[in-house]
Amino acid sequence: MLIAATPSQTAKRSSLVAKGLFGALALSMLSGTALAQEETIKVGVLHSLSGTMAISETTLKDTILYLIDEQNKKGGVLGKKLEAVVVDPASDWPLFAEKARELVEKEKVSVVFGCWTSVSRKSVLPVFKELNSILFYPVQYEGEESERNVFYTGAAPNQQAIPAVDYLAAEEGVERWVLAGTDYVYPRTTNKILEAYLKAKGVAAEDIMINYTPFGHSDWQSIVADIKKFGSAGKKTAVVSTINGDANVPFYKELGNQGIKAEDIPVVAFSVGEEELAGLDTGPLVGHLAAWNYFQSVDAPVNASFIEGWKAYTKNDKRVTNDPMEAHYIGFNMWVKAVEAAGTTDTDPVIDSLIGVSVPNLSGGYSAMMPNHHITKPVLIGEIQGDGQFEIVSQTPGLVVGDEWSDFLDGSKDLISDWRKPMNCGNFNVVTGKCGG
Amino acid sequence: MRFLSILIAALWLALSTAVSPAAAAVADEDLKRLVDALGVGGFSEAEAAINALVATGDDRVSAILDRFGEGDLYTRKADKSVFIAEKAGSDFKLLDPVTGAEAGVVSKGEIEKIKVNNRIRRAIAAAVGSLTLRSPDAAIRRSAAEAVMKSKDAAAIPALDAAIEAETDPAIKQIMVAARAAAVLESDLPEADKIAAVEMIGGLGTRDAMSMLAAYTAVEGPVGEAAASAARTIESSLLVWDAAQNVWYGLSLGSVLLLAAIGLAITFGVMGVINMAHGEMVMIGAYTTFAVQEIIRTSAPGLFDYSLLIALPLAFIVAGGIGILIERSVIRWLYGRPLETLLATWGVSLVLQQTVRSIFGAQNKEVGNPSWMSGSFTIGELSITWSRLWIIVFAMVVFAGLLAVLKRTYFGLQTRAVTQNRQMASAMGIRTPWVDAFTFGLGSGIAGIAGVALSQIDNVSPNLGQGYIIDSFMVVVFGGVGNLWGTFVGAMTLGVANKFLEPYAGAVLGKILLLVFIILFIQKRPRGLFALKGRAIEA
Numbered sequence A: 001m002l003i004a005a006t007p008s009q010t011a012k013r014s015s016l017v018a019k020g021l022f023g024a025l026a027l028s029m030l031s032g033t034a035l036a037q038e039e040t041i042k043v044g045v046l047h048s049l050s051g052t053m054a055i056s057e058t059t060l061k062d063t064i065l066y067l068i069d070e071q072n073k074k075g076g077v078l079g080k081k082l083e084a085v086v087v088d089p090a091s092d093w094p095l096f097a098e099k100a101r102e103l104v105e106k107e108k109v110s111v112v113f114g115c116w117t118s119v120s121r122k123s124v125l126p127v128f129k130e131l132n133s134i135l136f137y138p139v140q141y142e143g144e145e146s147e148r149n150v151f152y153t154g155a156a157p158n159q160q161a162i163p164a165v166d167y168l169a170a171e172e173g174v175e176r177w178v179l180a181g182t183d184y185v186y187p188r189t190t191n192k193i194l195e196a197y198l199k200a201k202g203v204a205a206e207d208i209m210i211n212y213t214p215f216g217h218s219d220w221q222s223i224v225a226d227i228k229k230f231g232s233a234g235k236k237t238a239v240v241s242t243i244n245g246d247a248n249v250p251f252y253k254e255l256g257n258q259g260i261k262a263e264d265i266p267v268v269a270f271s272v273g274e275e276e277l278a279g280l281d282t283g284p285l286v287g288h289l290a291a292w293n294y295f296q297s298v299d300a301p302v303n304a305s306f307i308e309g310w311k312a313y314t315k316n317d318k319r320v321t322n323d324p325m326e327a328h329y330i331g332f333n334m335w336v337k338a339v340e341a342a343g344t345t346d347t348d349p350v351i352d353s354l355i356g357v358s359v360p361n362l363s364g365g366y367s368a369m370m371p372n373h374h375i376t377k378p379v380l381i382g383e384i385q386g387d388g389q390f391e392i393v394s395q396t397p398g399l400v401v402g403d404e405w406s407d408f409l410d411g412s413k414d415l416i417s418d419w420r421k422p423m424n425c426g427n428f429n430v431v432t433g434k435c436g437g
Numbered sequence B: 001m002r003f004l005s006i007l008i009a010a011l012w013l014a015l016s017t018a019v020s021p022a023a024a025a026v027a028d029e030d031l032k033r034l035v036d037a038l039g040v041g042g043f044s045e046a047e048a049a050i051n052a053l054v055a056t057g058d059d060r061v062s063a064i065l066d067r068f069g070e071g072d073l074y075t076r077k078a079d080k081s082v083f084i085a086e087k088a089g090s091d092f093k094l095l096d097p098v099t100g101a102e103a104g105v106v107s108k109g110e111i112e113k114i115k116v117n118n119r120i121r122r123a124i125a126a127a128v129g130s131l132t133l134r135s136p137d138a139a140i141r142r143s144a145a146e147a148v149m150k151s152k153d154a155a156a157i158p159a160l161d162a163a164i165e166a167e168t169d170p171a172i173k174q175i176m177v178a179a180r181a182a183a184v185l186e187s188d189l190p191e192a193d194k195i196a197a198v199e200m201i202g203g204l205g206t207r208d209a210m211s212m213l214a215a216y217t218a219v220e221g222p223v224g225e226a227a228a229s230a231a232r233t234i235e236s237s238l239l240v241w242d243a244a245q246n247v248w249y250g251l252s253l254g255s256v257l258l259l260a261a262i263g264l265a266i267t268f269g270v271m272g273v274i275n276m277a278h279g280e281m282v283m284i285g286a287y288t289t290f291a292v293q294e295i296i297r298t299s300a301p302g303l304f305d306y307s308l309l310i311a312l313p314l315a316f317i318v319a320g321g322i323g324i325l326i327e328r329s330v331i332r333w334l335y336g337r338p339l340e341t342l343l344a345t346w347g348v349s350l351v352l353q354q355t356v357r358s359i360f361g362a363q364n365k366e367v368g369n370p371s372w373m374s375g376s377f378t379i380g381e382l383s384i385t386w387s388r389l390w391i392i393v394f395a396m397v398v399f400a401g402l403l404a405v406l407k408r409t410y411f412g413l414q415t416r417a418v419t420q421n422r423q424m425a426s427a428m429g430i431r432t433p434w435v436d437a438f439t440f441g442l443g444s445g446i447a448g449i450a451g452v453a454l455s456q457i458d459n460v461s462p463n464l465g466q467g468y469i470i471d472s473f474m475v476v477v478f479g480g481v482g483n484l485w486g487t488f489v490g491a492m493t494l495g496v497a498n499k500f501l502e503p504y505a506g507a508v509l510g511k512i513l514l515l516v517f518i519i520l521f522i523q524k525r526p527r528g529l530f531a532l533k534g535r536a537i538e539a
Helices: A002-017 A021-037 A054-073 A093-106 A118-131 A161-172 A185-200 A221-230 A245-257 A301-314 A323-342 A347-354 B002-019 B028-039 B043-056 B061-069 B118-131 B138-151 B154-166 B170-186 B191-204 B207-214 B222-270 B278-299 B301-329 B338-360 B386-408 B410-420 B422-427 B432-454 B466-479 B484-524
Strands: A040-046 A081-087 A111-114 A135-137 A150-152 A176-182 A208-213 A237-242 A267-269 A289-292 A358-360 A366-368 A380-384 A390-395 A415-418 A425-429 B073-076 B081-088 B091-095 B102-106 B111-113 B376-379 B382-385
Touching (some): A040 A093, A054 A245, A161 A237, A161 A380, A161 A390, A161 B118, A176 A185, A185 A237, B028 B061, B028 B073, B043 B061, B138 B170, B207 B222, B222 B386, B278 B432, B301 B338, B386 B484, B410 B432
Parallel strands (some): A176 A237, A267 A289
Antiparallel strands (some): A289 A380, A380 A390, B091 B102
């Protein structure tokens, strides 16, 4: 075990320093020697450790390493130790595909945990299909996809966006909506779904304002002023934010600067968690909201022990936990359970036995893998507190099943996904009765 | 059932206070019973309980509600009794919310926090507002009046009337009158009163006033008509303010661009080095600010307001030093080979980014705003944030300082000599390699102090510099290579143009339009706005 762990750590460090070819070379050489000494099950970790996405993805890499560590303490899987193979796709979308191929073809990993942005997921899809391997994807996304080789442990729009809008309409009496997002596929699709949903609920077109900004947008003055203007039409207004990544910090700073309080115009965000708030003074943001399936502040014994273990593993008392980490926690345990049920790490039997697997989630309940390769989760709405944590103000009474094909979009409302036999199809059209959209 | 009994109790208390106005105080037990109701049920029940508390008119209510708003109220699980809980080590000390008496120390598991959301916070603000309209403290009266204005509660009219009568400060009195007008519109007073209220609000001419009126423009009858016409009047006057606001935002964005680009104007503009690592110098400046603040936080918290002033020279030295190091180790071998310089400095930028990531971690770092840079003030309808104002001032000072260094000092003279004619300068005894190194260091150092300013408005992460590098090149090329004034005018023009485009075209399209404009402009004037003339440019 010691022998297996040390090379992978060395490999991790070298891939941090020398990216690309050198890292890959060192990695394959080192893990090759490890293989010769003890047979292990390899687990691929495909998260950016450099570039723009490193801010979010590095934590997920650590999470998987932590989970593997814990599992090995319990004796590993099928009597073998787990060994992490970490690569760095460097926030470069085509590199994701290359690194995925390297993991599956050369490293022969049994499963890969990875990706953050939808574009990186789309980039690796063909690789996983071609080489028939398994990817666990831990981030909330726009839906409209269900692949045989991918298991989606993050939220689909109906597990995050729609309950959040419902909460604002019911609890805050919001009648006017600003849908603000970063300009790429996740916000655009989510906003399309939300727009259709709001209109179906009777919101007039002039009461919806849609605004897109580029990645890393930092000058929010005039957009925030616009939101303020839009909000002064005498109706209660809220902002639904799919603003992603770095742009959030200056956005919230500007809200605070222009004196927009949560009591006046609340902002509900789908990409802002404990990790993102770590770089902010949250004093002026108290009361703004976020919708997730997990918050660090969830009051459950399983969560407390997870946080404690995580802080001990990272040797940092200030490390926070967040929703995508929980998604990896669920996904990893599901994979372990499915492998144990199948008695092998071969792709096909594991994919079959993953459906229906149920494992504890961190909010004190159980999450199950559904036939559409999405999972069941509770939806929580939290308000930002002065200490950078969230206070949960609403929780769905039961679990919500991830809906991959939105019921509110024309192209997808007739589609369903079921990867069990005999259907075995990710986009079955119930109207035409054909598989293929 | 329980809810009903609370209401009855509240009514009874309200009645008893009405009968004998001197006895504003309620018996402790009765008040405690009402406070206990805060912890029962969900948000709507808590809101009802707040209203019941306010109905007592007791002096202690506003203090209790304040603590509630701050999230200090907890329910003791054993008997559902509500207490103020204060952290004492890992346990909590319980205080009776009414009497303030200590009620023992309990562990975290024995109590449960009463949740507060926006709705409750609004209810508390309105309730406390209506209770503190007569407070002796002017600041409290002002925020009370503002809270009541937001709540538009018709029941507050008598309290407002009394407060207006007693108010001596004209500014606060005006807010109270506006609050009363807002409440009148929600009440069932006769139409004439409402029209007077519409006129009163319309006279304010502010965006808040328009927002208040907007809700009534659809109402049938004379009130609706009056509201609609008043809203139209305000709207047309706001148009002017909007334009002024856009100019201000444009200048503010322009000064940020100027700060980011001005160091580049030296390294690229004056020296002709295509420095892709320029953004990383800005980033290093921001991280220096972070490090300074961390040290101040742990060792001398009293100095926090001066953290930026301390960080400025340090950022200049750190970034300038790294700049000189880069020039000596990489760039000096590559003068006159722009393509290689571009690739080499790009490599340097990646190395710097990853180094910072390894040292500080990939997460954003929190750089606090000193108190003199927080918040905003308004001039008419123009809201100006202090941080932006200071950044504009700072950009101007840096620009003027740099101009002075280049035009008025011996070092500046040498720099200009070397950039205009290297051989001649060398022949005159100027040690050109050292001038190159220090000029590059100066450009990098300026980028570093730009980083101090940008840490106040952007997030401090290893990617900070990347966001500015393209914009910086755009400004320098547009303004004219080799001319500081060109950089100044270029930055301001692009800033203002961007802010006027944004509301119509959106942020993404706005940026594209601007790039297209610059491409066309460069076609027409390849040397930018302020082209250098003469033989210097041929060298």
